[in-house]
Amino acid sequence: xxxxxxxxxxxxxxxxxxxxxxxxxxxxxxxxxxxxxxxxxxxxxxxxxxxxxxxxxxxxxxxxxxxxxxxxxxxxxxxxxxxxxxxxxxxxxxxxxxxxxxxxxxxxxxxxxxxxxxxxxxxxxxxxxxxxxxxxxxxxxxxxxxxxxxxxxxxxxxxxxxxxxxxxxxxxxxxxx
Amino acid sequence: xxxxxxxxxxxxxxxxxxxxxxxxxxxxxxxxxxxxxxxxxxxxxxxxxxxxxxxxxxxxxxxxxxxxxxxxxxxxxxxxxxxxxxxxxxxxxxxxxxxxxxxxxxxxxxxxxxxxxxxxxxxxxxxxxxxxxxxxxxxxxxxxxxxxxxxxxxxxxxxxxxxxxxxxxxxxxxxxxxxxxxxxxxxxxxxxxxxxxxxxxxxxxxxxxxxxxxxxxxxxxxxxxxxxxxxxxxxxxxxxxxxxxxxxxxxxxxxxxxxxxxxxxxxxxxxxxxxxxxxxxxxxxxxxxxxxxxxxxxxxxxxxxxxxxxxxxxxxxxxxxxxxxxxxxxxxxxxxxxxxxxxxxxxxxxxxxxxxxxxxxxxxxxxxxxxxxxxxxxxxxxxxxxxxxxxxxxxxxxxxxxxxxxxxxxxxxxxxxxx
Ligand code: SF4
Numbered sequence: 001x002x003x004x005x006x007x008x009x010x011x012x013x014x015x016x017x018x019x020x021x022x023x024x025x026x027x028x029x030x031x032x033x034x035x036x037x038x039x040x041x042x043x044x045x046x047x048x049x050x051x052x053x054x055x056x057x058x059x060x061x062x063x064x065x066x067x068x069x070x071x072x073x074x075x076x077x078x079x080x081x082x083x084x085x086x087x088x089x090x091x092x093x094x095x096x097x098x099x100x101x102x103x104x105x106x107x108x109x110x111x112x113x114x115x116x117x118x119x120x121x122x123x124x125x126x127x128x129x130x131x132x133x134x135x136x137x138x139x140x141x142x143x144x145x146x147x148x149x150x151x152x153x154x155x156x157x158x159x160x161x162x163x164x165x166x167x168x169x170x171x172x173x174x175x176x177x
Numbered sequence: 178x179x180x181x182x183x184x185x186x187x188x189x190x191x192x193x194x195x196x197x198x199x200x201x202x203x204x205x206x207x208x209x210x211x212x213x214x215x216x217x218x219x220x221x222x223x224x225x226x227x228x229x230x231x232x233x234x235x236x237x238x239x240x241x242x243x244x245x246x247x248x249x250x251x252x253x254x255x256x257x258x259x260x261x262x263x264x265x266x267x268x269x270x271x272x273x274x275x276x277x278x279x280x281x282x283x284x285x286x287x288x289x290x291x292x293x294x295x296x297x298x299x300x301x302x303x304x305x306x307x308x309x310x311x312x313x314x315x316x317x318x319x320x321x322x323x324x325x326x327x328x329x330x331x332x333x334x335x336x337x338x339x340x341x342x343x344x345x346x347x348x349x350x351x352x353x354x355x356x357x358x359x360x361x362x363x364x365x366x367x368x369x370x371x372x373x374x375x376x377x378x379x380x381x382x383x384x385x386x387x388x389x390x391x392x393x394x395x396x397x398x399x400x401x402x403x404x405x406x407x408x409x410x411x412x413x414x415x416x417x418x419x420x421x422x423x424x425x426x427x428x429x430x431x432x433x434x435x436x437x438x439x440x441x442x443x444x445x446x447x448x449x450x451x452x453x454x455x456x457x458x459x460x461x462x463x464x465x466x467x468x469x470x471x472x473x474x475x476x477x478x479x480x481x482x483x484x485x486x487x488x489x490x491x492x493x494x495x496x497x498x499x500x501x502x503x504x505x506x507x508x509x510x511x512x513x514x515x516x517x518x519x520x521x522x523x524x525x526x527x528x529x530x531x532x533x534x535x536x537x538x539x540x541x542x543x544x545x546x547x548x549x550x551x552x553x554x555x556x557x558x559x560x561x562x563x564x565x566x567x568x569x570x571x572x573x574x575x576x577x578x579x580x581x582x583x584x585x586x587x588x589x590x591x592x593x594x595x596x
Contacts, residue, residue: 019363019453021561028541029566031245032252035219035259047563067364067397071561072540073299075220075315096368096399097299101315149203149329159317160227169205169329 009087009108009125011059013117013134016048018065022098024048025069025077034076041080058085061123063114065091069098078102078109088125090114090132090143103150104159112143148172181428183335184402185370188310192293200434202332209292210237210304211322214279216244216540217297217315219256222263224320231267234326237287238269241279246535248274249543269323277508277534280304280476283311284387285510289413289421290405295322299394300476300558306383306390307412308405308425313394333370333399334434336361340377342441347593349486350385351478351556351576353439354392355447359457360437367397369434372427374404377441383412384482391477392558395454446591448554449574452562460579463589469551471496471584472565473577474505474532475539478556481514483577488520490581490595491527497587502529503545505537527584541566554583 016024024047026040033040045052045062062081068091069077078101081089088108092115102109110125112132117123121136132141146154149171156162163169179197182190190198192206211233213221218240225233240260248254257274264271272282279296280303288294290308294301297319304311314328322328338357344350358365371393378386386403393401403409405425413422446460473479473487484506496502504524506512512534515521524531530545532538538545539557546566547553553565553572560572575583578592585595
């Protein structure tokens with residue numbers, strides 16, 4: 001994969017199951033808070049784990065199962081996960097729009113085998129090496145490299161920054177490597 | 178000579194200015210229609226301003242105020258005020274609170290066969306029923322699409338959904354789509370294009386096709402494409418837009434990652450149980466499930482033909498005493514036609530509440546939030562935990578006929594028992 005960042009992310013794992021929808025992350029009953037994202041972030045993932053927003057520490061990871069982020073296109077979902085201070089989302093698989101939105105807003109989304117990660121395990125994510133180290137169990141879990149087009153957008157600081165920097169799209173074309 | 182193309186490949190090649198494309202290729206495409214709604218629009222506007230763009234460049238940029246219409250609280254009224262002001266200043270089109278759900282309005286007034294449509298709403302894929310490459314994205318992607326007139330896309334692999342035969346009486350497109358999603362799984366088509374075709378689709382009227390395309394995203398798909406044929410032409414002609422028609426089919430011999438075949442004769446009334454759309458059962462299997470509220474409407478099933486299907490079951494009957502019935506037409510045009518043919522009287526006589534055209538109770542903002550422990554049968558496309566405003570409630574999805582029959586019986590009911 002292309003160079004992402006030398007930074008090592010470090011935090012604890014919060015486990016969520018399969019099929020965590022954008023309704024779990026940013027529910028419609030809080031629709032009126034979409035123009036007040038710091039307030040909305042206090043409710044992040046409330047309908048999946050009500051204690052998460054209050055008890056997570058900056059840098060902690062959201063760890064899901066299959067099809068994380070399915071449902072609505074609301075970009076507020078990855079934005080408030082980031083705003084709440086999560087370091088990244090790790091999941092077995094991601095829904096398409098959530099994945100694309102996350103890259104656009106600069107939230108690392110890493111597809112990997114999360115099945116062996118335990119609740120509140122200490123994790124270290126090495127974006128450059130492409131692996132998650134579970135310091136509690138000693139396991140090293142590789143993640144699927146991001147497509148080059150996503151790496152380009154993430155490295156430019158998100159989609160708006162990419163377009164401003166290049167005066168339009170400047171994406172690696174061609175079939176995905 | 179280039180190799181035969183699927184509908185998705187054909188549409189993306191045309192918008193990228195290329196003769197051909199291959200799956201997995203990243204293409205930058207010209208956008209024809211870009212939309213946002215009152216939930217995603219304010220953030221899109223903020224991003225357009227961040228880009229330094231005061232005007233919008235894509236040929237058709239439309240903001241719909243449909244999710245909370247009219248505004249149920251001051252924060253939302255303020256967000257809608259921002260949208261109205263932006264439209265006035267930027268040249269974008271405004272579809273205000275009385276007009277209805279974005280996707281229905283896009284099908285009625287904006288999308289054309291052959292178009293590329295992007296929308297900050299996941300069910301933007303509904304316009305695929307007109308033969309447009311239509312897909313949902315976030316506010317930032319749509320902001321860039323509006324401001325620059327371009328977007329990037331990965332050319333998807335295609336699943337061909339081959340449909341044969343005809344529905345039995347009382348069985349509808351919704352039942353087919355729930356059956357398909359139950360088989361594929363909620364992530365079974367992630368990143369793929371669904372392409373519908375075959376004699377069962379050729380014979381299917383536009384409303385059914387719109388329901389199928391609408392729910393493509395519920396299997397994870399990027400788009401749900403239909404050919405553009407005489408049915409498409411007739412649909413556009415009814416709306417006074419026949420000149421927007423052009424024929425469109427996939428090339429014979431195009432390469433599909435997977436082909437799934439359905440015989441419509443074998444489809445029965447089908448329901449998705451809480452809390453995922455792929456958690457399906459037949460309506461008959463769920464009989465005895467008590468129902469507190471029924472919602473007939475939304476972009477999935479709020480069209481005139483859907484209201485007719487519900488009215489056919491409700492005519493001369495009343496809702497069960499313990500079951501509320503809410504009817505929300507998808508658009509003003511739908512509501513006007515339904516009222517003109519007397520359907521509103523059928524609904525009122527049956528004990529229904531008829532709400533303003535729009536999203537209504539679908540997404541948990543207003544007009545029908547469920548109480549703790551309550552069960553709703555809805556004609557919408559999603560039954561996620563918390564979707565209708567209360568994570569302690571339970572949502573079942575079905576066709577308009579199934580929803581109407583369940584309102585009459587007060588429990589989940591196979592509509593064929595009431596026809
Ligand atoms: S009716 Fe429901 S699914 Fe359709 S656009 Fe509105 S909120 Fe979304």
